[in-house]
Amino acid sequence: MFPITQNSVSGDRSLPRTILSIFALAGLLSGTLMVPISAGAATPPAETEQAPNWRPTATERLVKLPSAYLNKAVERDFKDSGLSAAIGNTNGKIRAKERTLRDFQAAMDKAEGEVLTELKHQFLAEKQAYIRLLGARQDMSRQHLETKAKIYGKILRKLGNKGSGQSSQKAKLIERQKTARQRFEGALAQVDVKIFSSGVAGESKYSAEFAKNVNAIERLIQALAKHPMNAEPELNGNPISKADYLRGLVANAEADLAILDQEESILGYMAKLVALDAMALAENLEDVTSADGGNTIVSVSSAVDFFASQ
């Protein structure tokens, strides 16, 4: 019911605006572009602003990085990007909007009459803004994940190209060199005993210095192997190659994108519910307006009091 008071006047004035806003919300169903009408509704991100971006490049340095550091380097690059800042900013707005929605819910529990209707309208507008913010975050998250999958794919290709450029002759040579070194290592002690223990001549300068350096090299290699930044990635406790690790990262990014798709359908359902709520509110308001008697002809006798009192 809308009693004819100062409040009701403002309520009447806001009524078409409310209905318009609700119908605009209902436009969600048809997917039309909505214009924020209510002053309480959040303003959409400015179209004129430059879209936040993240454009990493698969440099040679990135390809050569240890597997454990690779992911961290990409994530660090993302954290420094405008896209990451925009996602963080939107997350903040989403949290604030959630608090507002909770406040509206609490207020609606206590309100009644016209105030309740106005609160319902505001609540719907806030929900619309909330969904819009979620949508914006989804878009940016998609951009992040797609870029991540792309960069890991590029690194994987570069890694593949390094090995594939090897000719069969070169591969044979590498194999022969490997066999030669294995044979040499196997006969090393035997040669040392035969040559340097013969008494003809002692250990050469090269051998002595090399043995000394080998100890230092082995200690350094051990330190390198134990270094956390050089740790080989593992899958179920088993060490995996860099290519396998990269393939895993690409698969993870793709999986996150699939989840994002699912979340988008949730957003769609939420938007649909808001639109249906808006339509239901509009229906109720029409009922209230007609029950209020806004279109009924007021009797002339009822205005007699304004004149008779003089």
Next chain:
Amino acid sequence: MNTIIKNTIHSALLAVVVTIGVTGSAFAGTIENLERERAILIETFFSPTLSAGERNEKVAVAKHRLVDLERMVLRDSSLAGKNTPAVSKAFSNYDLTFLVHASIEKEKFILDHWLEQLGITTQSVMTARVGRR
């Protein structure tokens, strides 16, 4: 502060690159040195101007030097996958290139081992007949 840390890291990386470059170039020519010393050793074996004592002395010195040179080649990481004729030829026959190591491994005298690798054995020499080709 961050800039200082970044600069320090860049300097360290540059130092690593420079060190690797220097190390790589220091090993250049190991195969050539080995080939030269091996040729001198074989020449010593067949030199008609040397007495037995002189030959033994020269072979002992050359053997020591060759051991080191062979090890330098086998440990030379810059040769890994370097598909040049010299490298390819050197690794195509371990027994001929790394003569000292291979002969000791097979418990043979260097010259015997070298001749055997060329297909010249006492038996083949003894059974050989003089004739027109």
